[in-house]
Amino acid sequence: MVKFTLRSGLRWKVSLAIAGVGALVAVALSLVVHNAARASMINSSRDTMDQRIQLAQRYYQSNGRTVLHAKVDDPALPKQLREAAAIGQRATFVQDSGGAPQVWASVPLNNGKILSIHQPFQDRLKILDDLDKALIIGSISVVLGGCALGVLIGGQLSSRLRKASAAARKLADGDRDVRVREAIGGRVRDETDDLARAVDGMAQALQDRLEAERRVTADIAHELRTPVTGLLTAAELLPPGRPTELVRDRAQAMRTLVEDVLEVARLDGFAERAEMQEIELGDFVRRRVRTFSPDARVTVVRSAYVSTDPRRLERILGNLLANAAKHGRGPVDVTVEGRVLRVRDHGPGFPEDLLREGPSRFRTGSEDRAGKGHGLGLTIASGQARVLGARLSFRNADPEAEGGGGAIAVLWLPESSPTSTGTFPIIRVPD
Structure with missing residues (x-):
């Protein structure tokens, strides 16, 4: 079963979090402002209608005529206002019938009739629509501003973490002069500095040990x-x-x-330094293999001139051939292709822990390798490769695609001389 995972950067997580919180706050405030404005406008309209009904009542009682579009015993008068008039109360009522709300005001007359006025809430709704548009624009501005702020803050934090990660990788590769705290720099003092100091302290303790x-x-x-x-x-x-x-x-x-x-x-001790010479790799390998393992088969697909330490390269090749002779089965094939050197046997292959963790001293791997050697040959080969600035990798052959099983050790020699610390250069691995 294949599991798909979504990997995103810290800056986008922070920006999304800030944008999400900003959106929630903006929506909540918009709803509160909208409801408060609507309630305030309706209450204001009810007060206005109450004043109008009182003016219309005085005019009707003095002149017997209606003004301000007032009506007597309007058949559309809501039930609530009829009930209020029955007990002699002046009242207002908001009737929401699906469209624009109707604001009513009524008052009982001396002759037992009911005088009422109603007006749609249409004008105030336009003001409320304008307010909603302003709230929407403001909410979008808050979300966009939160995104920009999140990208800025997350970018700074992500940059510091990337610098710390790069420094930690250099430290793991053997560059003992690297310090994570110095690598991240900056004047900000946060949890990243605490992490950097902890990593530096741990690295120093491990180095001392x-x-x-x-x-x-x-x-x-x-x-x-x-x-x-x-x-x-x-x-x-x-x-x-x-x-x-x-x-x-x-x-x-x-x-x-x-x-x-x-x-x-x-x-x-990382104190070893290579003494570089220019050699022709194909001819060098042929002569050394003839000395170390005469039965091994040498194939030079394409030779190349390389700048390397012949003594250390000879040590690597000899250890790889000795490992193939002790733990594998013949025939042993040595292939030179440009700057790439491969040594393959046709035995049981490398143990899984070696493929996963790399060579380890005094660990010989699986049971069929027990009692043969001390696990130092591949450890020395890897260390000498590091001094040369090369890279040594180990894998097992595919029995179907590569004509049977077996262990394959591949040495990539660099195009330039190794660094002063013997760290790995960037080498493009051919497909």
């Missing part, structure tokens, strides 16, 4: 080099035989592990 762990790891590995070297030297003095071969093999494995741990520690 990682640096401490790196130093401990490097110190332990460095202290192990001397006894491991002595152990190898002593193993060479043992008499020939199967036990001697086992001791030499394990001592050599320990020495390789110590050297790998030292290399990881140096890479984690």
Whole structure:
């Protein structure tokens, strides 16, 4: 089942919220003003009609004639006014018959008859219509003004958050000089500053902890080099035989592990710098693959001259081939296409946690990879790629579309030299 999500920017959410609140307030105020104005106008008309009926009553009682369009015992007189006249009361009444309201006024006469006047509320309705138009224009102006204010406020907040996000990504990529609080800038002190300071504090604490762990790891590995070297030297003095071969093999494995741990520690320190040279990638790969893995198949689709560190590139290629030999199955294919280098085996593929999280030291992945290596080969390859300013990615082959399964490691070499911090350049990935 596919779920669709609507993603909108913060500035539009803020503007819509302000516009919505403004619209609600404008509608509420318009209704209150409209009803209050209508009630005031009707009451004013009733007062006017009451004054007219009193004047018409005095004139009728003195002259016996009606004025001001007054009528005696009007058959259209509302029932409410007849009831008021029956108890001797002068009254006014608003009759709403679907069109313009009729304002009535009546008074009982001495002869038992009822004198009444009525007039439509038409003129006042025109004034009320004009008032409604003004209220509508004002409400629209309030909504548009709220939208503009929301875009302005939301834009400033969104800009600060985008700057904070970009700084956090640089920090995650290894640029230790970046500070989120300095990146967002501005004189405004709000929750964004609190978030930036918290992120900077967390990043600094993590960096301090990682640096401490790196130093401990490097110190332990460095202290192990001397006894491991002595152990190898002593193993060479043992008499020939199967036990001697086992001791030499394990001592050599320990020495390789110590050297790998030292290399990881140096890479984690972000102090490594590449020594760039111009090389022809296709020829370089052919010669190195012939040394590392003679059985691997090399295909040069299109060669290119690249500026890179040959020693570090050789280390990456050797680790990728060693990983394919240990954890995959043959044949191993190495493809060069411009600045892109691919190494593929036909084994079970990379484990899901490696594809999701990337290489991790001392984690060998699935059960079928247990006991083969220490998980440092791909970690070192990724670290060396970062020093080169390259990008190393891992994926599994599609069994149907790519002629069987297997693990595929792809190295994209940059078009320019790496940055001073060894961060990733922007590399366009071919489709």
